[in-house]
Amino acid sequence: MMRRLFNFPGGVRLREHKRESTSSPVARAQLPEKIILPLHQHIGVPAKPVVNPGEQVLKGQIVAEAGNNISAPIHASTSGKVLAIEDHAIPHPSGLPARSIIIDVDGKDEATDSYGTARDSSALTAEQLREAVKDSGIVGLGGAGFPSYLKLTNEQNKVATLILNGVECEPYITCDQMLMRNHALEIVRGLQIMQRALGIQQAIVAIENNKPKELELMQHAIYEAEADNVELVQVPTVYPAGGEKQLIQTLTGKEVPSQGLPMDIGIVCHNVGTAYAITRAIEHNEPLISRYITIAGSVAKAQVLEVPIGTPVSHLIEQCGGNRKTLSRVIMGGPMMGFALHDDEVPVVKTTNCILVNSVISDVPLPSRSNFAMPCIRCGACTQACPVGLLPQQLYWYARAKEFDKIQDYDLFDCIECGCCDYVCPSQIPLVQYYRYAKSTIWQQEKEKTFSDISRQRHEFHNYRLEREKKERELRHKQKRQVVEGTSTQDDKKAAIQAAMDRVRKKRDHSEVKPKNVDNLTDQQRKLIEEVEARRKKKLEEIKHDTDNNEVESRKP
Amino acid sequence: MLTAVIALAVLAVIFGLALGYAAVRFKVEGDPLVEKIDALLPQTQCGQCTYAGCRPYAEAIAKGEADINQCPPGGETTIIALADLLGRDPKPLNPEHGEEKGKRVAVIDEEVCIGCTLCIQACPVDAILGAPKQMHTVIEDECTGCDLCVPPCPVDCIDMVEVKSSLDSWTWNFPEQLPKNLASLANQRRDSDANRTDDDQPTISKKAGTGS
Numbered sequence: 025m026m027r028r029l030f031n032f033p034g035g036v037r038l039r040e041h042k043r044e045s046t047s048s049p050v051a052r053a054q055l056p057e058k059i060i061l062p063l064h065q066h067i068g069v070p071a072k073p074v075v076n077p078g079e080q081v082l083k084g085q086i087v088a089e090a091g092n093n094i095s096a097p098i099h100a101s102t103s104g105k106v107l108a109i110e111d112h113a114i115p116h117p118s119g120l121p122a123r124s125i126i127i128d129v130d131g132k133d134e135a136t137d138s139y140g141t142a143r144d145s146s147a148l149t150a151e152q153l154r155e156a157v158k159d160s161g162i163v164g165l166g167g168a169g170f171p172s173y174l175k176l177t178n179e180q181n182k183v184a185t186l187i188l189n190g191v192e193c194e195p196y197i198t199c200d201q202m203l204m205r206n207h208a209l210e211i212v213r214g215l216q217i218m219q220r221a222l223g224i225q226q227a228i229v230a231i232e233n234n235k236p237k238e239l240e241l242m243q244h245a246i247y248e249a250e251a252d253n254v255e256l257v258q259v260p261t262v263y264p265a266g267g268e269k270q271l272i273q274t275l276t277g278k279e280v281p282s283q284g285l286p287m288d289i290g291i292v293c294h295n296v297g298t299a300y301a302i303t304r305a306i307e308h309n310e311p312l313i314s315r316y317i318t319i320a321g322s323v324a325k326a327q328v329l330e331v332p333i334g335t336p337v338s339h340l341i342e343q344c345g346g347n348r349k350t351l352s353r354v355i356m357g358g359p360m361m362g363f364a365l366h367d368d369e370v371p372v373v374k375t376t377n378c379i380l381v382n383s384v385i386s387d388v389p390l391p392s393r394s395n396f397a398m399p400c401i402r403c404g405a406c407t408q409a410c411p412v413g414l415l416p417q418q419l420y421w422y423a424r425a426k427e428f429d430k431i432q433d434y435d436l437f438d439c440i441e442c443g444c445c446d447y448v449c450p451s452q453i454p455l456v457q458y459y460r461y462a463k464s465t466i467w468q469q470e471k472e473k474t475f476s477d478i479s480r481q482r483h484e485f486h487n488y489r490l491e492r493e494k495k496e497r498e499l500r501h502k503q504k505r506q507v508v509e510g511t512s513t514q515d516d517k518k519a520a521i522q523a524a525m526d527r528v529r530k531k532r533d534h535s536e537v538k539p540k541n542v543d544n545l546t547d548q549q550r551k552l553i554e555e556v557e558a559r560r561k562k563k564l565e566e567i568k569h570d571t572d573n574n575e576v577e578s579r580k581p
Numbered sequence: 582m583l584t585a586v587i588a589l590a591v592l593a594v595i596f597g598l599a600l601g602y603a604a605v606r607f608k609v610e611g612d613p614l615v616e617k618i619d620a621l622l623p624q625t626q627c628g629q630c631t632y633a634g635c636r637p638y639a640e641a642i643a644k645g646e647a648d649i650n651q652c653p654p655g656g657e658t659t660i661i662a663l664a665d666l667l668g669r670d671p672k673p674l675n676p677e678h679g680e681e682k683g684k685r686v687a688v689i690d691e692e693v694c695i696g697c698t699l700c701i702q703a704c705p706v707d708a709i710l711g712a713p714k715q716m717h718t719v720i721e722d723e724c725t726g727c728d729l730c731v732p733p734c735p736v737d738c739i740d741m742v743e744v745k746s747s748l749d750s751w752t753w754n755f756p757e758q759l760p761k762n763l764a765s766l767a768n769q770r771r772d773s774d775a776n777r778t779d780d781d782q783p784t785i786s787k788k789a790g791t792g793s
Contacts, residue, residue: 064748118751397756426661457756464752469658471750472623479624479725482706483634489707 027228027257030277032270034411035262036444038360040234041195044326045318050202052330054343058107059127059334060371061087061098062114066169068094073125079106084139084311087125090158096171096374097161100127101313101332103134115337115356115373119366127334138309145217145306153221153306160305161312161374166268166295167357169375172302175292176221184290186227187275188215188299190242191259191266193232194358197378199316200296202328204231204238207300208245214299216251217306222292227254229296230271234261263360264442268293270411282438297377317372319344321355321381331372337379338368346381355380360443398451406445406455412438416445416455423458428466436462532568614643621662625654626705627727629679634705642667650674654726656681685726685741687719693738700730700739 064070069091081087081100088098104127111121148156158173166189188211192200204211212229219227229246231239239258246254259265259274269280271293278289286293297315304310313333317340320326324345331340337356338348348368355362356370358378372379406416414435422431439459446455508517542553618639625635630651632638641647642663649663650672657674664671674681689700689709696714701707708724711717731739744750 116748117753118746118748120746120748120751122748454756457753460753461755468750468752476622476624478723479626479706480619480635482708482723483624483626486705486707 027255027275028277029257029259029274032265032273032411033413034409034444035264035270036409036447037261038195038263038447040261041320042198042201042234045196045198045320045328046201046205048325048327050206050316050328050330053332053335053340055102055129055131055133055332056335056339057129058336059101059104059129059332060112060114060124060336061101061127061334062112062122062124062371062373063088063098064114064122065098065333065373065375066096066163066171068092068096068171070123071095071098073109075106075109075125077106077108080104081106081127082139083133083135084313085136086161086311087127090171094171094174096163097159097311098125099161099311099313101334102127102129103132104129113367113370115365115370115376117363124371141309143307143309148306150221150223153217156306157221157302159311160301162298162301162305163312163374164295165297165301165315165374165377167361167375167377169373172294172298175294176218178222178224178292181223182287182290183222183224183292184226185276185292186215186218186222186224187271187291187293188218188227188229188296189266189268189271189293190229190231190235190238190296191271192235193261193263193266194360194378195263196318196320196380197358198318198320199328199377201235201238202318203297203300203316204235204242208238208241209248210303211296211299212242212245212249212251212254213307214301214303215254216249217302218294218299219253225253227251228275229254229256230259230275231256232261232265233258263444264411264440267411267440267442269440282435312374315372315374315376317376318378319346319381320378322346323381333374334371336369336371337365340372340379341368341381344381350382352382354382360447361441397453400451400453403450405448405450409444409448411442411444412440414439419462420453420455420458423462426462426465428462428469431462432466436466439463612640612643615639617666618642618663621655621659621666622652623655623659623725625725625727627654627725627729629653631678648672648675651678653679653681684744686721686724686744687726687728687730688721688740688742689717689719690738690740691716691718693736695736695738697735699733699735703729703733705729 063073071088072091073088075081075087080103082103083100085100086097087100087106090097107126107128109123109125112124112126113119114122114124116122145153154173154176157176158171162172163169164172164175190200190204190211192198215227215229219225229242231242233239239256243256246256257275259271264270265274268286272286272289272291273279276289276291278291280286281288301312301315305312314330315333316328317331318326318328319340323341327344329340329343337354341351341354342348351368354365354368356365356372356376356379357363359380362378362380400417400420402417404417406420407414410416412435418434419431419436419439422428422434423436436459441456441459443456446453449455508520545553615636616639619636622635622639628634630638630647632641632647638647638652642649649667649669650660652659653674657671660674661671663669687700687709694711694716696711696716698711698713698717700717701709701711705727706723706725708720709717709730710720726741726744728741731741
């Protein structure tokens with residue numbers, strides 16, 4: 025029986041540009057000279073390094089452990105020596121560097137003993153499966169990089185449906201398509217492992233209808249793996265049908281609540297790449313150290329490569345026949361949602377799916393067009409194109425006017441930054457950039473607000489402390505005065521004064537400080553010290569003499 | 582006549598008591614406007630506004646003694662927020678009080694510090710750690726960058742250092758605004774359009790996402 029499909033609003037049809045990179049088979053990327061592993065490749069806290077510079081590491085060896093529960097460990101993707109753990113350029117739109125482990129590759133590609141050994145997964149419990157996924161450093165490979173084991177937890181039995189996302193809707197990106205072509209069976213086995221970890225029956229695999237070959241292969245794999253309760257669904261080719269929320273809407277007709285998670289409506293969505301990585305991890309003891317990446321754009325040979333994570337982008341471009349000298353722009357990700365890299369020495373990370381080289385193609389809505397932005401003519405094309413049903417034009421006005429309260433009333437944070445509005449805008453306004461600006465500024469302002477609240481508290485406490493100290497001081501003085509006044513007789517007073525003087529004198533006489541660090545001194549230094557000591561002694565004696573005289577004088581009536 | 586006077590007098594007494602009770606019962610602690618203004622100020626406690634801290638400045642604004650453009654650390658954002666709150670027109674920052682700078686923190690040169698505690702006493706948020714004749718250091722995360730510790734230092738060992746943009750504090754740029762000269766832009770546009778092929782024209786899918 026065919027599943028009834030639903031529509032999501034808006035969307036655009038794009039030229040696919042997928043044939044270039046799918047016409048040749050997947051190749052293994054050559055080992056680079058250096059591997060750079062940023063400690064923060066996932067959502068959550070950065071991983072903590074467990075190796076030191078100079079240490080020899082093997083392929084598959086853990087080099088950084090998970091920072092806390094929302095984090096993922098990182099493994100060495102080949103053998104070599106740890107050169108340094110320092111700031112290095114990472115793939116991030118800011119171009120700012122971040123802490124990374126840099127490994128000097130020795131080229132032997134030696135693996136740890138356990139790496140690649142077969143393991144029988146049927147005996148493992150759901151908890152053990154989750155642990156294995158966690159220890160293998162697997163994160164969502166579709167792009168978000170959320171630690172996968174968290175999305176395999178079903179404690180309250182809230183999850184009823186598992187969706188495996190094979191809808192690769194963005195132009196140029198073909199890594200999931202090639203993965204389904206080469207490893208369909210392993211993807212289905214990964215899906216079965218996910219089902220067991222979640223303890224659920226129902227699972228849907230979704231593939232776009234422009235990939236008939238992969239659909240057939242997956243159908244065959246499902247039959248072969250005897251995955252009877254897995255349903256294979258073909259969805260229409262519309263951008264962004266592969267967006268998590270859009271796919272859920274297409275398949276079930278349900279909308280993920282505003283600012284909510286698919287979990288809220290009993291659905292969990294994983295990428296096909298994640299399923300494959302899970303099979304490799306559970307059945308072959310291979311942690312996540314490589315992935316499929318599409319290299320496309322102006323390179324001699326566009327293709328999909330199996331790349332060790334941490335390989336510099338420049339190395340991949342060179343391998344595909346791109347000229348490093350003529351690089352003007354490299355985009356990580358697709359033309360709609362990717363971002364331009366500031367440096368071609370950045371490494372690929374777990375979430376990298378595509379490298380687009382020198383794409384001066386006009387159907388790319390990103391940076392190049394912002395120079396040509398014309399005034400908004402209020403045509404409303406963006407509203408028709410928005411797959412979330414937002415009002416992009418309204419958001420644009422508020423972002424431009426920096427009215428951050430009002431923009432949130434129009435659900436800015438439900439924007440998935442798919443770029444549809446940007447693409448259809450006849451004035452070529454870089455709308456998504458306005459939304460990204462507004463989002464990041466709002467987050468920043470919230471952080472500043474928290475900081476200023478803390479500062480206010482600290483300042484208030486500071487004032488309270490000053491007040492308290494003043495009171496305490498007054499109280500002390502009062503007590504002292506009482507003591508002095510309380511000593512009635514002249515003799516008592518004198519005795520008190522005498523005692524105080526004795527105390528001071530005793531302290532002065534015993535204040536000889538023992539010098540430290542005086543071994544191994546040169547003669548000249550010793551001489552200097554002696555001179556200083558002599559001078560000080562003389563001065564001390566003078567003072568002592570003076571005060572004694574004064575004391576004598578002051579005692580005179 | 583007399584009944585009316587008595588009735589009114591009784592009513593007056595009753596209402597008077599009710600109002601008097603309400604005034605005590607629902608008394609508002611502090612001035613809510615001051616609280617609101619204080620919440621918008623950056624809490625740097627630097628005193629550049631000529632008041633002894635953010636709260637005194639907030640009180641002065643509420644009383645109408647101070648203008649809203651005297652806070653350099655808050656800068657344009659704070660002025661706009663204050664103008665919004667008070668229903669006034671925003672105005673540029675008064676240069677007499679200083680200029681808007683990026684976030685900075687104090688750093689003590691520990692080689693030079695003599696442990697005099699003067700900076701500790703000056704710090705409005707207790708963000709400097711140390712003791713007499715012991716080296717001092719700034720708790721960077723708590724420092725508001727107010728500059729108040731700099732003048733008291735007898736050996737000039739405190740530097741105000743610009744906080745580097747980190748991944749956590751990074752924000753996307755505001756997209757470039759429209760260039761002034763639209764005519765030249767239109768020419769540019771025509772040239773670039775001439776190089777385009779029809780194939781590349783964007784098309785809106787009218788019936789995207791049809792179910793099958």
